[in-house]
Amino acid sequence: MNLTVIGAGYVGLVTGACFAELGNHVTCVDVNQNKIANLKQGILPIYEPGLEPLVTSNMNEGRLHFVTSLDELTVSPDVIFIAVGTPSDKDGSADMQYVLEAARNIGAHINNYCVVVDKSTVPVGVADQVRKIIQDELNKRSLSIHFDVVSNPEFLREGAAIDDFMRPDRIIIGLSSEDAKAIMLALYTPILRHPEKLFFMNIKDAEMTKYVANAMLATKISFMNEMAVLCDRMGVDVDNVRIGIGSDSRIGNSFIYPGCGYGGSCFPKDVKALIKMAENHGVEPLVLHAVEARNHHQKKVLPEKIIELFGNDLSNKKIAVWGLSFKPGTDDMREASSLVLLESLLDRNAQVHAYDPVAMPVARAMFPQDWLQSGQLQLAEHQYDALQDADALVLVTEWKPFCYPDLTAMKKLMRRHLILDGRNQYDPKQLKAAEFEYYGIGRS
Numbered sequence: 058m059n060l061t062v063i064g065a066g067y068v069g070l071v072t073g074a075c076f077a078e079l080g081n082h083v084t085c086v087d088v089n090q091n092k093i094a095n096l097k098q099g100i101l102p103i104y105e106p107g108l109e110p111l112v113t114s115n116m117n118e119g120r121l122h123f124v125t126s127l128d129e130l131t132v133s134p135d136v137i138f139i140a141v142g143t144p145s146d147k148d149g150s151a152d153m154q155y156v157l158e159a160a161r162n163i164g165a166h167i168n169n170y171c172v173v174v175d176k177s178t179v180p181v182g183v184a185d186q187v188r189k190i191i192q193d194e195l196n197k198r199s200l201s202i203h204f205d206v207v208s209n210p211e212f213l214r215e216g217a218a219i220d221d222f223m224r225p226d227r228i229i230i231g232l233s234s235e236d237a238k239a240i241m242l243a244l245y246t247p248i249l250r251h252p253e254k255l256f257f258m259n260i261k262d263a264e265m266t267k268y269v270a271n272a273m274l275a276t277k278i279s280f281m282n283e284m285a286v287l288c289d290r291m292g293v294d295v296d297n298v299r300i301g302i303g304s305d306s307r308i309g310n311s312f313i314y315p316g317c318g319y320g321g322s323c324f325p326k327d328v329k330a331l332i333k334m335a336e337n338h339g340v341e342p343l344v345l346h347a348v349e350a351r352n353h354h355q356k357k358v359l360p361e362k363i364i365e366l367f368g369n370d371l372s373n374k375k376i377a378v379w380g381l382s383f384k385p386g387t388d389d390m391r392e393a394s395s396l397v398l399l400e401s402l403l404d405r406n407a408q409v410h411a412y413d414p415v416a417m418p419v420a421r422a423m424f425p426q427d428w429l430q431s432g433q434l435q436l437a438e439h440q441y442d443a444l445q446d447a448d449a450l451v452l453v454t455e456w457k458p459f460c461y462p463d464l465t466a467m468k469k470l471m472r473r474h475l476i477l478d479g480r481n482q483y484d485p486k487q488l489k490a491a492e493f494e495y496y497g498i499g500r501s
């Protein structure tokens with residue numbers, strides 16, 4: 058099939074590359090000219106394991122192309138995916154300007170029947186708006202072209218995106234047309250090992266499914282984080298509690314690991330957008346407000362512990378930070394817990410030496426320049442370089458190279474042998490036996 062993907066970010070690029078790998082002819086369109094110029098040279102804007110070889114091999118095979126405008130399409134697409142960003146607006150609602158602009162462009166360009174698939178996470182009812190905008194544009198062109206709008210929310214996880222795409226837990230498709238159903242089925246058949254994993258429903262149900270899925274996961278995290286804080290106060294090891302409850306098949310082991318808060322481009326903004334949707338419909342989102350509030354507090358747990366240990370003035374303290382991305386496997390730092398930690402430490406005049414296996418270029422571009430220029434924040438070349446003369450190490454992101462650190466080397470490098478473990482990665486007994494002070498989330 059001929060596919061067009063509007064938006065070449067995390068979702069658009071993965072979608073485009075994976076569908077090209079399945080033999081489709083894919084053109085990714087992005088308004089960011091720099092991004093497209095780099096992609097044409099095989100330079101990817103993001104780190105995602107396995108994505109670079111997939112993009113380059115499909116470009117070399119002539120199945121994957123990059124352009125900056127729909128004007129450049131040489132063939133009429135059978136399917137157009139909208140995969141642009143839907144960030145939070147000032148009031149917390151999802152900002153639809155990019156989706157609606159994409160819809161306008163589609164209406165201004167299509168000349169044949171096609172299926173327009175919304176992959177961006179959009180509030181309930183946006184597919185109807187997309188349909189109306191496309192129709193209005195066609196009317197302006199005095200064209201009578203049939204098209205269908207489908208909601209196909211994306212569930213990939215950054216860091217495991219290709220595997221998630223090729224081996225999905227489920228594919229949700231909201232539609233109201235048999236023509237579109239046949240096309241979507243044909244599109245996904247190559248990756249459908251289990252047909253029962255494909256769920257057709259109506260469009261609004263599909264739009265809502267994405268928000269409820271993310272809100273449920275965020276709820277599990279925030280609930281467990283709150284329990285961790287309580288365990289901490291009561292001298293209970295939350296890790297044992299986690300193992301105890303996770304063995305209950307009704308609860309399960311996923312998303313019950315306490316930590317220093319969730320971040321990323323999805324959970325924070327999607328919880329906010331769902332809150333707004335509830336409020337707009339006269340429902341008080343009590344649970345969602347609590348989920349958000351707990352996460353806000355949780356990101357402060359590590360800086361507060363540092364202040365408790367060293368006092369409010371950190372002028373003579375050097376703090377090492379391992380991990381800047383919002384989770385391992387990605388260089389995405391949107392809403393990362395590391396940002397709250399760094400801001401709090403730098404505000405109190407600490408010297409911070411940070412290291413991340415892949416997010417350093419993103420960090421360098423994203424951090425306020427005065428943080429770096431003042432020398433107060435230094436980005437280390439290696440994880441152990443960050444530890445030289447450090448008064449504490451804070452683990453924020455549980456990248457694999459941090460899992461089994463060389464404690465002997467660390468003891469030689471660090472001024473004070475103190476580890477604050479924001480992801481409960483380390484065994485407190487082992488660290489204490491190695492004469493490290495240890496603080497975990499709910500298990501000190």
Ligand SMILES: NC(=O)c1ccc[n+]([C@@H]2O[C@H](COP(=O)([O-])OP(=O)(O)OC[C@H]3O[C@@H](n4cnc5c(N)ncnc54)[C@H](O)[C@@H]3O)[C@@H](O)[C@H]2O)c1
Nearest residue numbers: 064065066067068087088089140141142143155177178211
């Ligand atoms: N990142 C994830 O893990 C993930 C997972 C599931 C769903 N989603 C959802 O998918 C959507 C996209 O997220 P993302 O992380 O890929 O975003 P992103 O910010 O990485 O990429 C969006 C891209 O769209 C481009 N763009 C904006 N307007 C455009 C236009 N009119 N025409 C062409 N390109 C345009 C931008 O330049 C940017 O490159 C969001 O709704 C998000 O909530 C993201």
